[in-house]
Amino acid sequence: METYRIAVIEGDGIGREVIPEGLAAIRAAAEVTGSFAIETTDFPWSCEYYATHGRMMDDDALDRMRDFDAILLGAIGFPGVPDHVSLWNMLLPLRQAYDLAVNLRPMRLLPGIPGPLKDRTPDEVDFVCVRENTEGEYCGTGGRIHPDSPDEVVTQTAVFTRKGTERIVRYAFELARTRDRTLISATKSNALNHSMVFWDEVVAAVAPDYPDISVRGMHIDALAALMVLHPERVDTIVASNLFGDILTDLGAALMGSLGLAPSANIDPTRTYPSLFEPIHGSAPDIAGRGIANPMATAWAASMLLEHLGEAEAAGLLMRAVEHVALEGPRTPDLGGTASTRELGQAMVDAILAAR
Numbered sequence: 001m002e003t004y005r006i007a008v009i010e011g012d013g014i015g016r017e018v019i020p021e022g023l024a025a026i027r028a029a030a031e032v033t034g035s036f037a038i039e040t041t042d043f044p045w046s047c048e049y050y051a052t053h054g055r056m057m058d059d060d061a062l063d064r065m066r067d068f069d070a071i072l073l074g075a076i077g078f079p080g081v082p083d084h085v086s087l088w089n090m091l092l093p094l095r096q097a098y099d100l101a102v103n104l105r106p107m108r109l110l111p112g113i114p115g116p117l118k119d120r121t122p123d124e125v126d127f128v129c130v131r132e133n134t135e136g137e138y139c140g141t142g143g144r145i146h147p148d149s150p151d152e153v154v155t156q157t158a159v160f161t162r163k164g165t166e167r168i169v170r171y172a173f174e175l176a177r178t179r180d181r182t183l184i185s186a187t188k189s190n191a192l193n194h195s196m197v198f199w200d201e202v203v204a205a206v207a208p209d210y211p212d213i214s215v216r217g218m219h220i221d222a223l224a225a226l227m228v229l230h231p232e233r234v235d236t237i238v239a240s241n242l243f244g245d246i247l248t249d250l251g252a253a254l255m256g257s258l259g260l261a262p263s264a265n266i267d268p269t270r271t272y273p274s275l276f277e278p279i280h281g282s283a284p285d286i287a288g289r290g291i292a293n294p295m296a297t298a299w300a301a302s303m304l305l306e307h308l309g310e311a312e313a314a315g316l317l318m319r320a321v322e323h324v325a326l327e328g329p330r331t332p333d334l335g336g337t338a339s340t341r342e343l344g345q346a347m348v349d350a351i352l353a354a355r
């Protein structure tokens with residue numbers, strides 16, 4: 001029997017509350033399938049760690065996590081440490097260093113969840129965003145001169161490489177092939193006359209390799225509106241780092257809550273461990289109250305299992321998420337009164353019921 005080694009970073013805020021529920025769901029699925037075991041190692045990297053050690057993670061953190069089969073992350077960031085400091089000393093360098101090129105973010109209506117698109121069918125609202133995850137607007141280059149003076153100058157430069165752009169676009173075309181064979185490329189080449197014109201050119205250059213896929217570019221602003229007004233016209237999306245970030249919080253909101261949407265940061269070459277997390281953050285406004293929704297984390301855990309080749313267990317987790325969506329209990333973000341623990345336990349029970 002396979003034993004998978006999973007690096008666990010609960011991180012900050014509600015990350016600490018939802019991750020135990022995701023792990024409990026994985027363990028329940030391991031028990032039911034009997035096909036694998038997991039061995040977890042906790043890493044304390046967080047803003048709290050920063051407060052006591054002066055750094056978000058140890059210098060050798062990337063070496064220490066390298067040989068794990070996967071990483072499960074809650075969220076990073078908390079008041080007390082500026083967000084750009086916490087994120088640029090943890091998650092963002094990790095995505096770059098491990099070359100987690102693809103950030104895969106499925107969004108779809110879960111039957112039973114009341115959301116802004118409740119009159120739509122799950123069939124109509126079923127998106128996946130293939131978000132570029134290592135460069136673009138998030139490459140971190142830029143600087144400030146003459147700080148705090150009237151002559152201050154600030155730059156933040158987006159960097160798009162041909163290699164990076166082509167690999168994300170190809171990944172999206174391949175994924176579209178497994179879905180409804182349409183692809184929307186999120187662009188903004190009307191205003192971003194260098195980066196997004198280049199992006200469009202790469203999409204056009206790759207497209208002939210996928211004659212079975214119907215692809216079109218849409219400006220990001222219009223695409224955001226389309227997701228709300230005509231979600232049935234949207235299926236697979238390929239987007240740059242920042243565009244994908246924004247579109248997926250929108251998608252999560254359309255699902256009914258930020259507490260529902262998962263995310264897989266994938267190294268397609270499998271050289272490094274891939275990282276799985278809910279798309280939401282540490283939610284300082286509700287942290288510590290035990291009311292965060294753990295469904296996004298359980299869904300992310302399902303994607304982790306899928307990535308490891310444990311399709312049956314992945315299916316058990318996904319069906320557990322769908323079960324609680326329909327039957328409850330519900331946390332306050334979905335209008336209920338249940339706690340994180342109660343919802344987590346309901347998912348575990350749903351998984352164990354498959355025994």
Ligand code: NAD
Binds near residue numbers: 077087278279282333
């Ligand atoms: P957020 O996603 O943490 O919260 C936005 C809103 O959604 C809040 O009202 C919150 O209560 C609600 N929410 C989010 N997740 C929820 C859940 N599981 N259940 C119920 N409600 C939920 O976004 P923010 O407020 O912009 O960011 C807070 C902190 O998290 C910042 O430091 C930010 O940088 C960080 N962040 C980290 C990650 C990550 O580590 N992957 C992702 C996003 C934001």
Ligand code: IPM
Binds near residue numbers: 077245
């Ligand atoms: C996400 C988050 C991160 C991002 C932040 C915390 C840097 O919002 O994973 O969506 O923008 O990538």
Ligand code: MN
Binds near residue numbers: 245246249279
């Ligand atoms: Mn985000």
